[in-house]
Amino acid sequence: MTAALDLAGPATPPRRNGELVFAAPWESRVFGVTMALHEAGRFAWEEFRQRLIAEIGAGERPYWASWAVALEKLLAANGLCASGEIAARVRQLEARPAGRDH
8 A cells, every 4th residue: 555645736735845844843744654554454545635635735734734633533533533533632742851852
């Protein structure tokens, strides 16, 4: 099972010199988690892609934040992780001291 990242259009990830661009470690991690779950057969790529396009279209947040929200909604919709569990984990991670982002 392979995912084809868009090279044009609303779901196109930010790139520099052809390489994906991540401004913070969490961005590359959410990308990696998404790809791993897809490759494990947990969801169809097109289903995620459509959710990503919808989140980007809402225009409320930067690209990778839209990606994370699309993934969270997909996980909840497919029963892979409840929204409350995700929110609790986010709060737990945010409470860690600075410099503990790995």
